Amino acid sequence: MKTFAIAGCGHLGRIVYKAYINGLLEDYQLIATYSLKKEDAEALTAGTEAKALESIESVIALKPDFIIETASIALLKEFAIKALDEGISIIPLSIGAFADEEFKNEALKSAVQSGAKIYIPSGAVGGFDVLNTIALIAKANGQKITAGIHTHKGPDSLKNTPLYTDELQDKEQSVFSGTTKEAIALLPTKVNVAVASALATIGPDKAKAEITSVPKFIGDDHCITVETDGLKAIVDIYSATSDIAAWSIVALLRNLSSSMVFF
Numbered sequence: 001m002k003t004f005a006i007a008g009c010g011h012l013g014r015i016v017y018k019a020y021i022n023g024l025l026e027d028y029q030l031i032a033t034y035s036l037k038k039e040d041a042e043a044l045t046a047g048t049e050a051k052a053l054e055s056i057e058s059v060i061a062l063k064p065d066f067i068i069e070t071a072s073i074a075l076l077k078e079f080a081i082k083a084l085d086e087g088i089s090i091i092p093l094s095i096g097a098f099a100d101e102e103f104k105n106e107a108l109k110s111a112v113q114s115g116a117k118i119y120i121p122s123g124a125v126g127g128f129d130v131l132n133t134i135a136l137i138a139k140a141n142g143q144k145i146t147a148g149i150h151t152h153k154g155p156d157s158l159k160n161t162p163l164y165t166d167e168l169q170d171k172e173q174s175v176f177s178g179t180t181k182e183a184i185a186l187l188p189t190k191v192n193v194a195v196a197s198a199l200a201t202i203g204p205d206k207a208k209a210e211i212t213s214v215p216k217f218i219g220d221d222h223c224i225t226v227e228t229d230g231l232k233a234i235v236d237i238y239s240a241t242s243d244i245a246a247w248s249i250v251a252l253l254r255n256l257s258s259s260m261v262f263f
Contacts, residue, residue, distance in 0.1 A: 002028050002257065003064040007056060007079065008071025009035035009044045012093060015246035016068060017044040024250060027257035032059045035071075057082075066091055066119075068249055073097045073188050080118075084110035089117040091252060093245055095196040096184035099204040119256075120200075121248040125149075125193045125222045127235035129263050131200040138228035147201035147226040148208030149180070149194045154217035161187055168213045176211040183209040197224045 006013045013035075020030050030050045035041040041052035053059050056079040059067060067083050069076045069092040076094045083090055084107060098104040111118055122128060131147070138145035155168035163175040163186070176183060180194040181204035191209060198207035219240035226233050237244075255261055 002066065003031045003062075004028050004066040004068060004253070005032035005034065005050075005059045005062065005064040006030070006044060007034045007059060007067055007069045007075060008093075009033055009037070009040035010070065012070040012242065012246040013040075013044060013068075015243060016070065016249055019247075019250040021047055025253055028253060031064050032062050034059050060086055060088065063088060065089060066253070068092075069094060070246060070249075077103060080107050081110050084114055084116045084118070087114040087116050089119060091119045091121060091249055093121065093123060093249070094192055095120060095123065095199070096188060096192045096194075098199060099181045099184045099195045101205075119252055120196055121245070121252045123193045123196055123245045123248055124220060124239050124242065125197060125224060125235065125237050126248075127224065127233065128196070128200040130233045131197060131224065131226050131235070134226050134228055134231050134233055135201045137231065141229075143229045145202055145226065145228040146208075147198065147206070148210070148224070149197050150210040150212070150223045150225075151191070151194070152212045152214050152217060152221040153190075154219070155213045155215060157190070157220075158213060161190065163187070163211070163213075169215055172212065172214050174210065175213050176209065178209060180204045180207045180209040183211070187211075193222055201226050 030048050032051050032053050033041040033044040034053050034056050045052050060083050066089050073094040073096050076092050076097045080090055158164040180198040183191045184195050194209045195204050198204040201207055221238040223236040
């Protein structure tokens with residue numbers, strides 16, 4: 001039986017925990033939780049033999065097979081390389097961290113040396129299989145390829161960011177257009193899915209990102225497009241809440257332990 005720990009015990013971490021408690025991760029054992037708020041970590045150990053730990057180093061010391069991160073880019077950068085060095089695979093939701101080329105390369109080097117893996121869950125989007133396949137075909141054939149994501153959000157979700165103005169409440173507006181690397185630098189908690197889709201295609205430096213604010217819009221609509229000679233894929237996913245991101249981790253773990261694996 002494989003073991004896992006949860007780093008980040010807020011709303012998304014609780015979804016993974018509840019899936020475990022409800023028997024949806026029957027091939028796994030939760031052995032540790034970690035949060036800056038100890039009470040949150042303790043809440044995710046109820047009904048289990050898992051330990052609520054007070055440092056991420058203590059989690060690494062237990063050497064779970066997987067550490068699931070549902071907290072922040074800062075936390076992921078704090079522990080990812082240390083965990084990978086110890087042969088611990090990671091499943092991060094703060095995928096925007098990998099827009100940092102130096103961090104990504106160091107993490108990949110550690111993974112290669114230890115045999116651990118970095119599993120990128122689909123989060124609030126999907127279609128990584130076909131996106132990656134089209135990118136591979138274009139590279140193999142020396143073809144031009146374009147890729148990007150266009151996200152529609154409500155103005156309230158942009159509050160407390162550099163993109164927000166009061167006039168967004170009354171008028172639909174394009175508020176960002178650039179690369180996904182530029183987008184995650186500006187909005188470190190809002191566009192992790194943009195970086196994920198870029199990693200699956202042409203990279204954060206090249207993949208485009210657009211954000212449109214729509215008055216009274218609830219949730220997020222992410223439309224990913226990748227195109228090369230004779231091939232085009234469009235993946236459009238709407239979600240009213242962020243719950244799908246945590247559920248994608250549950251689906252990934254189930255996929256890893258299943259006799260029938262979906263790619």
